[in-house]
Amino acid sequence: MSTNITSYKELLAQREALEKQIAAARKAEVADAVQKIRGLVEAFGLTPEDVFPLAKPKREASAVAPKYRDPATGQTWTGRGKPPVWIKDKDRSQFAI
Numbered sequence: 634m635s636t637n638i639t640s641y642k643e644l645l646a647q648r649e650a651l652e653k654q655i656a657a658a659r660k661a662e663v664a665d666a667v668q669k670i671r672g673l674v675e676a677f678g679l680t681p682e683d684v685f686p687l688a689k690p691k692r693e694a695s696a697v698a699p700k701y702r703d704p705a706t707g708q709t710w711t712g713r714g715k716p717p718v719w720i721k722d723k724d725r726s727q728f729a730i
Contacts, residue, residue: 701728 639647674684699709703719709730710717720728 700730701725702730703728 700712
């Protein structure tokens with residue numbers, strides 16, 4: 634084996650050292666970012682709602698009027714989604730409401 638090749642154990646040790654450096658750098662940069670954010674919040678008198686507005690309420694699904702009715706059972710279908718067995722592969726005009 635050549636002496637120029639880094640051993641597996643050495644690579645693992647390097648990775649561990651890098652991971653520690655990464656964690657320390659992240660911690661320092663996050664602390665700096667939080668300090669800047671707090672300064673801006675204080676300088677402008679921002680509230681949590683200013684920075685993180687509440688999510689817009691989701692629209693409620695509106696009911697769609699049925700377009701088709703099975704004369705035998707009275708079941709209805711809006712024409713959306715997978716067609717029911719009673720109308721599948723048939724002329725839909727005969728079932729129109």
